[in-house]
Amino acid sequence: MLREPLRDLTDQPSARALEYLRAAAALRTVVRWALALVLGVAIALIAGGASNWALEIIVGALGLLLLSMIWFAGVLPTLVVRFYRHEIHDDAVLIQRGFFTRRHAVVPFARVQSVSMNRGFVERRFGLGTVVLQTAAGNESIPMLDDGVADELRVRLTERARWSIDDI
Amino acid sequence: MTSEVERKRLPVRGIFIKAIESTRFLAYPIVFGVLAGGGLETFSRVGVFLPWLVGSAVLSVIAGWLSWLRLHYWFEDGQFRLEQGLLSRKRTFIPLEKVQAVDITVGIVQRVLGLVQLEIKTGAAGSQAKLSALTREEAERIQARLRQGRGVEQPAAAAAAASSYRLTARQLMLAGATSGRLGVVLGGVAWVFSLTDDLVFEYMATSLSVDFDPSRVLETDPLIVAGLVVVGLIVSWLGAVLWELLTYGGFEAARHGDDIVIRRGVFEQRQVTLPIRRVQAVRYYETLLRQPIGHGTLYIEAVGHQEEKGQATVLHPFLSRSDCQKLIADLLPRFDVEYEYVRPPRRALPRFLIKPSLLVALPVAISAWFWTPAVVGFVTLPLVWFIGYVSWRDVGLSLGEEIAVVRGRSYLRRTTAILLRETTQIAASNASLLQRRRSLATVALTVATGPVGRTFKARDLDQHDAWNSLSWLVTEQPGSDVS
Numbered sequence: 199m200l201r202e203p204l205r206d207l208t209d210q211p212s213a214r215a216l217e218y219l220r221a222a223a224a225l226r227t228v229v230r231w232a233l234a235l236v237l238g239v240a241i242a243l244i245a246g247g248a249s250n251w252a253l254e255i256i257v258g259a260l261g262l263l264l265l266s267m268i269w270f271a272g273v274l275p276t277l278v279v280r281f282y283r284h285e286i287h288d289d290a291v292l293i294q295r296g297f298f299t300r301r302h303a304v305v306p307f308a309r310v311q312s313v314s315m316n317r318g319f320v321e322r323r324f325g326l327g328t329v330v331l332q333t334a335a336g337n338e339s340i341p342m343l344d345d346g347v348a349d350e351l352r353v354r355l356t357e358r359a360r361w362s363i364d365d366i
Numbered sequence: 367m368t369s370e371v372e373r374k375r376l377p378v379r380g381i382f383i384k385a386i387e388s389t390r391f392l393a394y395p396i397v398f399g400v401l402a403g404g405g406l407e408t409f410s411r412v413g414v415f416l417p418w419l420v421g422s423a424v425l426s427v428i429a430g431w432l433s434w435l436r437l438h439y440w441f442e443d444g445q446f447r448l449e450q451g452l453l454s455r456k457r458t459f460i461p462l463e464k465v466q467a468v469d470i471t472v473g474i475v476q477r478v479l480g481l482v483q484l485e486i487k488t489g490a491a492g493s494q495a496k497l498s499a500l501t502r503e504e505a506e507r508i509q510a511r512l513r514q515g516r517g518v519e520q521p522a523a524a525a526a527a528a529s530s531y532r533l534t535a536r537q538l539m540l541a542g543a544t545s546g547r548l549g550v551v552l553g554g555v556a557w558v559f560s561l562t563d564d565l566v567f568e569y570m571a572t573s574l575s576v577d578f579d580p581s582r583v584l585e586t587d588p589l590i591v592a593g594l595v596v597v598g599l600i601v602s603w604l605g606a607v608l609w610e611l612l613t614y615g616g617f618e619a620a621r622h623g624d625d626i627v628i629r630r631g632v633f634e635q636r637q638v639t640l641p642i643r644r645v646q647a648v649r650y651y652e653t654l655l656r657q658p659i660g661h662g663t664l665y666i667e668a669v670g671h672q673e674e675k676g677q678a679t680v681l682h683p684f685l686s687r688s689d690c691q692k693l694i695a696d697l698l699p700r701f702d703v704e705y706e707y708v709r710p711p712r713r714a715l716p717r718f719l720i721k722p723s724l725l726v727a728l729p730v731a732i733s734a735w736f737w738t739p740a741v742v743g744f745v746t747l748p749l750v751w752f753i754g755y756v757s758w759r760d761v762g763l764s765l766g767e768e769i770a771v772v773r774g775r776s777y778l779r780r781t782t783a784i785l786l787r788e789t790t791q792i793a794a795s796n797a798s799l800l801q802r803r804r805s806l807a808t809v810a811l812t813v814a815t816g817p818v819g820r821t822f823k824a825r826d827l828d829q830h831d832a833w834n835s836l837s838w839l840v841t842e843q844p845g846s847d848v849s
Contacts, residue, residue, distance in 0.1 A: 290840040300802065303794035304836040335791040335812045335819020 207283035207294045207302075211326075211342035215282065218324040218342055219275035225320060227270050231263045284340045291331060291355065293338055309333045310359035315352050317345075331355065373438040379479045380499025384437075385430025386475055387498055439497060444515060446486060446508075448495045458495050462515025464488045466644050466668060470505055472635040484508060509639065513625070529696045530620035531682060531689075538614060541684035542607030544655040614683045621697045626666070628681065638679060644668045646813045647785035647820070648681065648701055650690055654778040660686050662780075664693065667815035678815070694784075701784045705771045707762030713804050714826035718758040722750045722777075753777060763809055763824040763831065765838040770811060772822040783822040785813050792819075793839040795832035807832035811839075 212218075238259075242252070274297075283294040290306045316328045316339075327348035328341040343351065376384075437450040446465070448458040469485040476482055476499065484505045486495045500508070533541070615632035621642070628638045645668050652662035664685060665678040682693060695702040730743035757775040764771040770790065773782045790811050797807035808825040809832045 287840070292836070296796075299796055299798045301794055301796045302833075302836060303792055304839055305792055306840055309791045333791040333812075333819075334814030338792060 206281070207285045207292055209284050209286070211279070211282045211340075212324075212344040212347070214324050214326065214344075215342040216275055216279045218320065218326055219279055220271050221324070222318075222320045223275060224267065224271040227263070227266050231259065231266075235259060282342060286351070286354070291338070291340070293340060303338055305331050305333060305338050307355070307358040310355065313352050313355045313359060315348055329355065371440060371442050373440045376434060376437060376497060376499045377481065377501055377504075378434075379481060381427065381430040381434045382479060383430070383475055383481065383483075383499040384433045385426040387430075439495070441511060441515075446495065446512065446515075448497075460486060460488055460495060462512060465512050465515070466641070468509050468512060468639040470509075470637040470639075472631075474633055477633075477635075486512065530618055531685075531693055531697075533614060533617045533684065537684055538611055538617075539607060540659070540661070541614065542610030543603065544653070544659070544661070545606050545610050610683075617683065619682055619693070619697065626681070626697055628679070630680075630683075640666070640668055640679070642698060642700075645698060645701075646789040646815055647783055647822075648694065648698060649678065649784075649822075650687075650782040652780045652782075656684075657780060662687070662690070664690055666698075667813060667820055678820075700786065701769060703766055703769055705764035705766055705769075707764050707771070707773065708827065708831045710758060710761050710806070710826040711828050714806050715755070715758050717800070717804070717806070717826055718754040719751055722754050723747060726750050758826075761824050761826065763827060763835065765835060770835070770838065772809070772811060772824050774822070774824055781822070785811060785822065787839065789813055790839055793836050795829075795836060797829070797832070801826065805829045809835045811835065 235256075238255070277297040278295075281295055281297055281300060285292040289308070290304050291310075293301075293303045293305070295301055310331050311334060312332045314330045314332065316330055317326070318328070321327060321342070325345045326342050327345050328339050329343060329348050329352050330337050330339045340348075340351070432452050433450065436452055436455070437448075439446070439448045441447070444462050446460045446462060448460075450456055465486055465488060467487040469487065471483045471485070472481075473483065479499070480501070481499045482502050482505045483496065483498045484500050485497075488494055497505075497508075612632045614630050616635070617628075617630040619626065619628045621627075622639075624642050626638075626640045626642055626645070628636075628640075630636055645666050647667040649665040649667065650662050651665065656662055661684055663680060664682040666681045667678055681697070682690075685693065691702070726746055727744070730740060730746075733740035733743065757777070760773060760775040760780050762771070762773040766787075768787055769784055770787060771782065771784050773780065775781070791814055792810075792812040794810045794812075795807045796810060801807055805828065806826045807829050808823055809827055810821050810823045812819045812821045
């Protein structure tokens, strides 16, 4: 195993991963801008009345919202999604992610203390789950797996981790 | 075994320590009042100072007595058990084999009462037991008991150590002079000056027989300012030396059987006992001031053991590189190996030079745009290149059968970490777009220490070498699976 340097790993996330990434990013962007807008309006009201520039500012904000939507929900997910990969080996899990900075991590089963599954608010809408491997020094996660796959993986990893556990 | 379930209380004197511990906050209003209101008279004038003091004292003794009444500890079923708490009762059961470290501290108050504080640390963050007032004999008995529970046959900590390391007075002075605390103390001195500046200015002005006018002092006499700066620097430096003396005075690190015992401190004495097999990594830290004189600080990383929040345990505050090797061979033989570094390739060198250069050149260029003489700032560039080159030279990674050595520099300090393969939790290789263009990657090895672990990085290695670190963590025969 692990022969070629920094190759792409084999197992990919769910086919719905792209949709999920887009939805999650869109939601985040909207929430962020909505917060900014509300805060801005509140400050304007407290500072005393609408200024002459109110319209321009709102148009500008909407323009920025559109731009960040295109980038965060449109472009970025397509770039990133290809690189969420993982592989399960006999004695370890390999995890890969990232477009700009690509990270390859390895977690030996012997170091896994517990395996858990997280399903976020948006993830649930898409029937996805994240498997989290907990070690004594932080977590590594395999995100955006189909519910069934994630469950199966969690069970498998838990088994593995159980018979290779050792005292740290 | 009747002695097994004998529930014990702290000695009666401990009430005072509990009292001080549990009601320290009552003193805060006074401290704030004095600092903000400017003088103790504020209190006596309003007539609250004395009643407050007496009330606090009475309250704290009652609180101390109550918590003393409630606190019991005992050994049962191979566990250390602690029960405490007035309103919400808290029970802590610590299985003896889970004990990671035992710290004995003697604060100033404890010293007066002839007591010590004992802390039992386990791997879990925050789950530990603290007995703040024990007689020394009782503390030693508990310690022996804990050691027994771990199934370790050995003499008590009081027995002579196989080999021990101390600090000479000269080393202590050097350590203080080169300690990074200078900055912290400097801040403190500046603050004191700011509180008392009028007085100081007045005093200095009169002693230098200059006409005193606080508003014009900066313009009129640069001599005074220069004098103040010099005095401030000297006081800060002395403060740093003093700090180091107080913290590490009486320092001793020694091996007792399977434990490492570290003692230090003048006013507050501290004794840390760590089982050797709990040590996950050691880290040798060379700061800008200490590297030229060939010295550094040696830390140990052990699961769950931190002296204070976020601080690793200091195994030796000030020792030379060769002594470091000797100490490791003596106290931590598992970490004593020969190693040879894999280093970043030559094509990685520009990455070490370009980014710091830009960090310096851009601000200088921008300032020069507005104020031409600022171009002088460019003379620092050679220094930046030198640091960049040294950083490139310093990076190293060595993957041995049982241990890995990771060396790197973050601008002004060099870190050499030795970690065990069996306790390394995660190995990762990170490569940014720019790194990938040059087939480079940064290796990150994470060991368990503290709540989130600590990651050691070797940056800009060849991709193959980075990838090897991943196989190193997994394969049973490291090196056999190298492509």
